[in-house]
Amino acid sequence: MRKELLKYAKMSSKSGLTVGTTGNVSVRKEDSMFITPSALPYDEMELDDLLEVNVHSGEIVKGHRNPSSETSMHRYIYEKDESIGAIVHTHSTYATIFACANLPIPPVHYTIADVGREVPVAPYARYGSEKLAQYAVETIAKEKCNGILLANHGVVAVGETLADAYRRAEVIEEVAHLAYGSYNLKLVNPLTADDLDEALEGFKTYVSG
Numbered sequence: 001m002r003k004e005l006l007k008y009a010k011m012s013s014k015s016g017l018t019v020g021t022t023g024n025v026s027v028r029k030e031d032s033m034f035i036t037p038s039a040l041p042y043d044e045m046e047l048d049d050l051l052e053v054n055v056h057s058g059e060i061v062k063g064h065r066n067p068s069s070e071t072s073m074h075r076y077i078y079e080k081d082e083s084i085g086a087i088v089h090t091h092s093t094y095a096t097i098f099a100c101a102n103l104p105i106p107p108v109h110y111t112i113a114d115v116g117r118e119v120p121v122a123p124y125a126r127y128g129s130e131k132l133a134q135y136a137v138e139t140i141a142k143e144k145c146n147g148i149l150l151a152n153h154g155v156v157a158v159g160e161t162l163a164d165a166y167r168r169a170e171v172i173e174e175v176a177h178l179a180y181g182s183y184n185l186k187l188v189n190p191l192t193a194d195d196l197d198e199a200l201e202g203f204k205t206y207v208s209g
C-alpha cells in the first residue's frame with residue numbers, strides 16, 4: 001500500500017498535476033492513513049518518508065518527517081465517509097484557475113460524470129486550517145461528488161482506491177482545460193444532467209470512450 005502511494009505521488013509530479021512540493025496524496029488502511037510528507041519534492045521521496053497517521057486522533061503512528069500540511073483535511077474526509085479509501089490533492093493549473101475565480105467547473109465533457117454533475121467550489125480558508133478541512137468535507141457531502149475545488153487554492157479528488165482518486169484528479173484538470181477554452185470561445189455548452197447520468201451508466205461497463 002505504501003509502495004502504491006509512493007508510485008501515485010511520483011506520478012502526480014511527473015504528469016504535472018503537482019508542482020514542486022505542492023499537493024499531497026493519501027490512502028486509508030483501517031484506522032490509519034498513509035500520507036506524503038510536507039516540504040519534500042516528489043522525485044526525492046522514498047518509502048521511508050511516508051507517514052502513517054491515525055485517522056481519528058491525528059497521532060503519527062509511524063514516520064520521522066512532518067506530515068503534509070493538509071493532514072487534517074485528509075483525516076476529516078476519511079472520518080466522514082467510510083467508502084473513501086484514497087485522496088489526491090493538487091494545485092493543477094487549469095482547475096486552480098477555476099478555483100481562483102470561485103467558479104465551478106461546468107460539465108462541458110462527458111468524462112466529468114465520473115466526478116459529479118460539475119466540480120463545485122468549497123469556500124476559502126487558509127491552507128492547512130481546520131476550517132478548510134471542514135469546508136472540504138461539507139462540500140463533498142453536500143454535492144455528493146468525487147471531486148471539488150478549494151477556493152483560491154486547488155483540487156481535491158477522492159475515490160475508493162488510489163487509482164480512482166488519481167484518475168479523477170486527472171479528469172478534473174482535463175475538463176477544466178476544456179472549460180477554460182470554452183469560456184475563451186464565449187461558448188460554454190454544458191451537458192445536461194440526463195447526458196451525464198447516461199455517461200456514468202456507460203462507465204460501469206466501458207471505462208474509456
Ligand SMILES: [Zn+2]
Pocket residue numbers: 022023070089090091127153154
Ligand atoms: Zn494545497
